Amino acid sequence: MLVEIKEKPEEENTIIKVIRKITSNAYLKFVLKKGVFYFVVFFVAVSFAYLIPRLIPGDPLRQLFIEPPGLTEAQRAAFLRKVEDLRSYLGLDLPPLEQYINFWINFLRLDFGPTYSHYPMRVRDYVIPFIPYTMVLVIPALLISFFFGNLVGGRLGFHKSKKNTLVYYLFIFLMAAPFYWLALIIMEIFVHQLGLVSYTYPPAPSFDPATLIRLVSHYILPFLTLLLTDAGGWATGMRSMTIHELDQDYMWYSKKLGFSKNKRRQYAQRNAILPQLTGLNLRFNALIGATMIIEYVFLWPGLGDIFFYAATGRDYPLIIGTFIITIIIVVFGNFLIDITYGFIDPRIRTGHEV
Amino acid sequence: MNVKKLFNRFQGLIKFHSREVISIGLFISLLMIIFIAAVIYPDPDKIYLEERLLGGELKLLPRIYGEPSLRFPLGTDQKGRDNLVVLMHGARNSFVLGFFVAIFCTLIATLIGAVGTFKGGILDEAFGLITNIFLVFPQIPFLILLASMVQQRSMFVVAIFIVLFSWPWAARSIRAQVLSLKERAFVNVSKITGVSGIKIAILEVLPNMISYIMLVFAIMMSIGIGLEAGISLIGLGQTTDITLGKMLYDSVQDSHVINGYIHLWAPPGIVLSMFIILFYSMHSSMVELFNPRLRKK
Numbered sequence: 001m002l003v004e005i006k007e008k009p010e011e012e013n014t015i016i017k018v019i020r021k022i023t024s025n026a027y028l029k030f031v032l033k034k035g036v037f038y039f040v041v042f043f044v045a046v047s048f049a050y051l052i053p054r055l056i057p058g059d060p061l062r063q064l065f066i067e068p069p070g071l072t073e074a075q076r077a078a079f080l081r082k083v084e085d086l087r088s089y090l091g092l093d094l095p096p097l098e099q100y101i102n103f104w105i106n107f108l109r110l111d112f113g114p115t116y117s118h119y120p121m122r123v124r125d126y127v128i129p130f131i132p133y134t135m136v137l138v139i140p141a142l143l144i145s146f147f148f149g150n151l152v153g154g155r156l157g158f159h160k161s162k163k164n165t166l167v168y169y170l171f172i173f174l175m176a177a178p179f180y181w182l183a184l185i186i187m188e189i190f191v192h193q194l195g196l197v198s199y200t201y202p203p204a205p206s207f208d209p210a211t212l213i214r215l216v217s218h219y220i221l222p223f224l225t226l227l228l229t230d231a232g233g234w235a236t237g238m239r240s241m242t243i244h245e246l247d248q249d250y251m252w253y254s255k256k257l258g259f260s261k262n263k264r265r266q267y268a269q270r271n272a273i274l275p276q277l278t279g280l281n282l283r284f285n286a287l288i289g290a291t292m293i294i295e296y297v298f299l300w301p302g303l304g305d306i307f308f309y310a311a312t313g314r315d316y317p318l319i320i321g322t323f324i325i326t327i328i329i330v331v332f333g334n335f336l337i338d339i340t341y342g343f344i345d346p347r348i349r350t351g352h353e354v
Numbered sequence: 355m356n357v358k359k360l361f362n363r364f365q366g367l368i369k370f371h372s373r374e375v376i377s378i379g380l381f382i383s384l385l386m387i388i389f390i391a392a393v394i395y396p397d398p399d400k401i402y403l404e405e406r407l408l409g410g411e412l413k414l415l416p417r418i419y420g421e422p423s424l425r426f427p428l429g430t431d432q433k434g435r436d437n438l439v440v441l442m443h444g445a446r447n448s449f450v451l452g453f454f455v456a457i458f459c460t461l462i463a464t465l466i467g468a469v470g471t472f473k474g475g476i477l478d479e480a481f482g483l484i485t486n487i488f489l490v491f492p493q494i495p496f497l498i499l500l501a502s503m504v505q506q507r508s509m510f511v512v513a514i515f516i517v518l519f520s521w522p523w524a525a526r527s528i529r530a531q532v533l534s535l536k537e538r539a540f541v542n543v544s545k546i547t548g549v550s551g552i553k554i555a556i557l558e559v560l561p562n563m564i565s566y567i568m569l570v571f572a573i574m575m576s577i578g579i580g581l582e583a584g585i586s587l588i589g590l591g592q593t594t595d596i597t598l599g600k601m602l603y604d605s606v607q608d609s610h611v612i613n614g615y616i617h618l619w620a621p622p623g624i625v626l627s628m629f630i631i632l633f634y635s636m637h638s639s640m641v642e643l644f645n646p647r648l649r650k651k
Binding site for chain 1: 483486487489490492493494495496498499500501502503504523583584585587588589590602605606609611612614616619620622623626627630631634
């Protein structure tokens with residue numbers, strides 16, 4: 001790599017510099033370490049999906065097929081035989097280790113079996129169309145609330161005034177009020193009082209302008225709920241981080257040097273944002289769960305909605321399939337956030353860790 | 355003279371610790387109201403009847419969706435129960451559940467945080483890895499998965515479910531605190547005098563940790579109450595008792611928002627927010643109390 005650069009020293013522009021930083025030894029090592037860690041996390045989580053239904057007392061098959069009352073001896077034997085046939089068909093009578101290996105083989109083929117509620121359909125084919133609905137809520141809500149909340153929070157911490165204190169209390173309320181209850185308030189205002197959106201499932205997406213507008217109008221409310229709750233958390237956190245930065249020596253020094261207030265705020269914010277970035281992971285995990293509940297409240301057909309109906313309808317393959325797909329999204333998202341953080345933090349990027 | 359002195363001291367307390375006094379006062383009064391009301395009205399499931407004209411005949415029917423009145427300040431709900439009494443019982447049950455969750459979480463977190471760091475070696479590494487792995491797990495999908503496998507869920511079972519996936523945050527923060535305390539001089543002195551690691555952890559470090567553990571406890575309580583309400587809202591919480599989340603579940607299920615029953619869906623949320631805001635303000639005032647450097651100059 002170094003040899004390449006020596007060959008054409010005059011062409012070493014910023015892009016090459018960036019690429020060199022990305023592929024620097026320390027950073028690659030960091031990415032590899034994170035990759036191994038998240039693989040372990042993923043393995044443990046999917047194993048939980050295998051273990052939980054088997055560890056919890058009670059037989060799922062007997063819960064699905066309840067014995068009708070008043071059977072004769074022969075009918076009863078036939079009923080039990082049917083259940084046992086189904087058990088061997090599903091491979092549930094094999095020894096645990098064999099079942100576990102089969103579970104992973106099926107997982108690698110991304111095959112979670114057929115859904116019970118929409119019978120011939122495979123779980124994978126059923127779940128995949130719902131993933132975009134969840135992701136268009138989660139990703140913009142996470143990123144926009146992060147930038148918006150940190151921008152406002154930094155200003156709230158730096159400039160002290162009555163108005164800012166008021167805004168701060170508003171953000172505290174947004175952070176502390178449970179998001180599902182905030183959803184009900186938003187629904188009261190926009191659906192019940194103003195009547196802007198109807199309380200139904202959104203139409204199937206198409207390129208027809210009228211349908212598109214209706215789809216967006218259904219999208220706005222859950223998005224707004226997630227955005228507001230998250231922005232509250234980021235803003236209050238950023239405010240206290242900025243106040244903490246104000247006490248640092250470099251802030252005094254830059255003040256004595258006569259830097260403008262805006263310049264000093266930029267420096268404070270830039271230093272305060274690193275700890276905030278480490279919180280992005282946890283917020284992402286919480287946001288996935290929050291989205292699932294919000295989807296149910298607002299009738300938005302995402303992963304949470306089908307997860308809920310699978311759970312109440314005891315559609316076991318669909319429950320496990322949705323759960324594993326959620327885990328894939330969470331683990332992959334966490335990995336992406338981590339390696340982005342490693343790239344932004346100069347200590348990790350260059351390998352000069354403290 | 356003495357009374358005046360006492361009053362002056364009291365005034366000073368209110369002036370400099372206004373937030374603490376207000377939050378603790380509010381919290382205690384909230385709890386008193388809830389617990390006393392639950393004793394006065396022991397049966398939240400009591401259904402109130404009223405005479406109504408049905409098909410030209412006067413019939414005694416449940417008083418469903420009653421408007422707020424003097425007798426029923428928050429009206430009656432979809433089953434004809436007094437909504438205020440239901441709210442009191444729900445708040446009490448939520449509080450008790452949050453308390454259990456917080457106790458178990460704090461116990462696990464203290465154990466993993468303190469024992470791991472003091473034993474050192476493989477145990478420490480293992481505890482750290484387990485904590486980090488569990489920290490990545492999203493709580494709500496796991497809770498839905500667990501709840502969907504158990505059809506009858508009591509409050510205790512739900513509390514255990516929540517504990518299973520809520521302790522890592524507490525464990526990580528307590529671990530970080532123990533790690534910083536471990537480097538202090540008094541620990542080194544005890545080590546030099548030959549006190550065993552476990553003894554140092556229990557006799558020297560733990561007393562210094564009590565304040566921090568209380569902070570974690572307060573946060574865990576608000577997390578427990580909030581999570582329970584969250585999964586109860588989608589109908590996968592406990593199935594036996596009334597909690598604030600169960601009330602919100604009824605509101606979503608019977609479309610109280612769309613039908614305009616604001617007196618049914620707003621109060622549980624207000625009580626929930628009050629709980630959570632009070633725990634947070636207790637947390638921040640405790641931080642200031644225990645860490646004098648953060649106090650106002």
